[in-house]
Amino acid sequence: MLRLPKLAAGRLSVGVHRIPTNRTRWLCRHLSGGPTPTPPARSPILAFTVGALVSGSVAFAITSSRSSGPADELTRLSSSPANTDSGLNEQYGSMADFQKAIGELRATFPREDVVSTDAEVLEIHGTSDNDYHPGSLPSVVVFPHSTEDVVKIVQISRKYRMPIIPYSGATSLEGHYRAPSSGSICVDLSGMDKVLEVHEADSDLVCQPGARWVDINAMLKAKGIPLFFPLDPGPGATIGGMISTGCSGTNAVRYGTAKAEWFLNVTVVLPSGEVIKTRRRSRKSSAGFDTTKLFIGAEGTLGIITEVTIRLAPLLPTNVAVCHFPDVKKATEAVVEIMSQGVGIQCVELVDDLFMRSTNMYGMSLRKWPEKDSLFFKFQGPSEASLKETARVVRGVSEKYGGFGFTLAGSEKEANDLWADRKNALYSGLALVEGCKGWSTDVCVPVSRLPDLVYETKQDIAASGLVSTIVGHVGDGNFHALILFVTDDELARSREVVHRMVERAIAMDGTCTGEHGVGIGKREYLYNELGAGTVELMKTIKRTIDPLNLFNPGKLYPNKQDTHAHPVASLPSH
Numbered sequence: 001m002l003r004l005p006k007l008a009a010g011r012l013s014v015g016v017h018r019i020p021t022n023r024t025r026w027l028c029r030h031l032s033g034g035p036t037p038t039p040p041a042r043s044p045i046l047a048f049t050v051g052a053l054v055s056g057s058v059a060f061a062i063t064s065s066r067s068s069g070p071a072d073e074l075t076r077l078s079s080s081p082a083n084t085d086s087g088l089n090e091q092y093g094s095m096a097d098f099q100k101a102i103g104e105l106r107a108t109f110p111r112e113d114v115v116s117t118d119a120e121v122l123e124i125h126g127t128s129d130n131d132y133h134p135g136s137l138p139s140v141v142v143f144p145h146s147t148e149d150v151v152k153i154v155q156i157s158r159k160y161r162m163p164i165i166p167y168s169g170a171t172s173l174e175g176h177y178r179a180p181s182s183g184s185i186c187v188d189l190s191g192m193d194k195v196l197e198v199h200e201a202d203s204d205l206v207c208q209p210g211a212r213w214v215d216i217n218a219m220l221k222a223k224g225i226p227l228f229f230p231l232d233p234g235p236g237a238t239i240g241g242m243i244s245t246g247c248s249g250t251n252a253v254r255y256g257t258a259k260a261e262w263f264l265n266v267t268v269v270l271p272s273g274e275v276i277k278t279r280r281r282s283r284k285s286s287a288g289f290d291t292t293k294l295f296i297g298a299e300g301t302l303g304i305i306t307e308v309t310i311r312l313a314p315l316l317p318t319n320v321a322v323c324h325f326p327d328v329k330k331a332t333e334a335v336v337e338i339m340s341q342g343v344g345i346q347c348v349e350l351v352d353d354l355f356m357r358s359t360n361m362y363g364m365s366l367r368k369w370p371e372k373d374s375l376f377f378k379f380q381g382p383s384e385a386s387l388k389e390t391a392r393v394v395r396g397v398s399e400k401y402g403g404f405g406f407t408l409a410g411s412e413k414e415a416n417d418l419w420a421d422r423k424n425a426l427y428s429g430l431a432l433v434e435g436c437k438g439w440s441t442d443v444c445v446p447v448s449r450l451p452d453l454v455y456e457t458k459q460d461i462a463a464s465g466l467v468s469t470i471v472g473h474v475g476d477g478n479f480h481a482l483i484l485f486v487t488d489d490e491l492a493r494s495r496e497v498v499h500r501m502v503e504r505a506i507a508m509d510g511t512c513t514g515e516h517g518v519g520i521g522k523r524e525y526l527y528n529e530l531g532a533g534t535v536e537l538m539k540t541i542k543r544t545i546d547p548l549n550l551f552n553p554g555k556l557y558p559n560k561q562d563t564h565a566h567p568v569a570s571l572p573s574h
């Protein structure tokens, strides 16, 4: 049964700027000489999602949760004996070695603002407001300013066999940067955020890995350059993290995902300490296989990216429309037909009735929508006339599938506000249940299978008695459920629902993660989804490049035991 929120709407209003990354960036600025030691508060909405999960130990140890309840179960799950056999090295230096490593880091970077063991800094780098994984803190955080700095850090990590974890925007959702229990160096690249060169005539630019896609696009707009970078994951995400998670976002239906077409080259510090640049700046190259691609989705396990050339797309006029449907199945069926019309769709996003309720309560646009399963569209075209034509075609197909209340934004401001409602889905969804935490799922199937997958999953969630909003990049067959839980029992039921959803997606020839990546949370599915041969090939590459398994251990590569299947719920036929 849905529990209505008790919090006042005013307290819960959120915007894309109020994300935890701001704290990290603030800390970087502070460590670079800022005057005040008080970090900005976590977003009020997010504070309650993480408070119970944050752990307090500061050095050399995986931290136990401060809270009782769901966090305890999560801690038990992540430290269960099954998580011990990856087939990769797990022998690291001793605590005394790591103390020496920290001393050497301080000697190498004598400036006060580069090496930190401050308790709050460690906490920020080992927890997340955005996910359901328990906190686990690094031993030390280092803030490099250059590729050379990163090389020095890697050499110290090798000398003392101390694991190393790259970190930048901190918006990843599957525990990607949680510290291993051995102790570790967190390398925070968010201060390496400069755009180094803009090549307007070539539609590309060169930047450091901590540059955020939002800032890059704002900079291009401010300079009057009619180009933009179309990959759009969480608003605080950085180019280095986006490559490393193999991200995408709402624009993927038009522009694709984090593939090497968008990343023309990367400069990487390898676990050996060697620096490589994968390609030059030409738009295409057949000079050997695509080594840039090796680092896409590698989750910081193969190297630390320190410079990137990204390709840019022309900025074209856009408009936003919303249409409501009798159910998600009808909505997704409409999408399948709309996508075959060849009109200018930049984004098509599915949201369900509960999402519309949360948006009515906490959205940016202040508009009140029917609480129905709906599609948000972003149209794109070279002229106003082309946008109108796209809107006409989309409206026609939508109405064929029972769509109603088709609303086209009447101004740029209205379009931006409507889109902000969709982009704030995580935060408005979390506001539905007071004191809840959210488990954000991410599966993807061939588009034609999406109606069945979404319909069955929604039925399953309803049968489980949990509260969940559904949003999805349906044009790509990718959708997310944000499952809300407060108690241990709700958490256990959430786990089962998520397992069934993933198994269902894989059975439909899909994937356990369309865009969020593997991290800690999806490792157990890789043998099932990819097969033993492919997983072993991944491990062979990992062992070759990082034989000591120093780079982000415990993520991505599954343990051999992680092969169990979870039963798919038997659901009513339809």
Ligand SMILES: Cc1cc2nc3c(=O)[nH]c(=O)nc-3n(C[C@H](O)[C@H](O)[C@H](O)COP(=O)(O)OP(=O)(O)OC[C@H]3O[C@@H](n4cnc5c(N)ncnc54)[C@H](O)[C@@H]3O)c2cc1C
Pocket: 130, 165, 166, 167, 168, 169, 170, 171, 172, 173, 176, 177, 189, 209, 232, 233, 234, 235, 236, 237, 238, 239, 240, 241, 242, 243, 244, 245, 246, 247, 248, 249, 250, 299, 300, 301, 303, 304, 305, 306, 426, 515, 516, 517, 552, 555
């Ligand atoms: C509100 C919200 C909405 C979101 N929407 C989407 C979405 O639509 N699509 C989507 O794909 N994702 C989405 N995400 C998830 C997240 O934004 C992406 O996973 C993003 O790509 C992570 O980037 P980051 O800079 O935050 O990386 P981080 O979280 O800092 O790190 C992610 C991983 O990359 C590694 N890494 C970071 N920097 C480097 C580097 N320089 N070199 C090597 N490894 C590195 C880290 O070790 C870690 O394994 C969303 C998240 C939030 C909070």
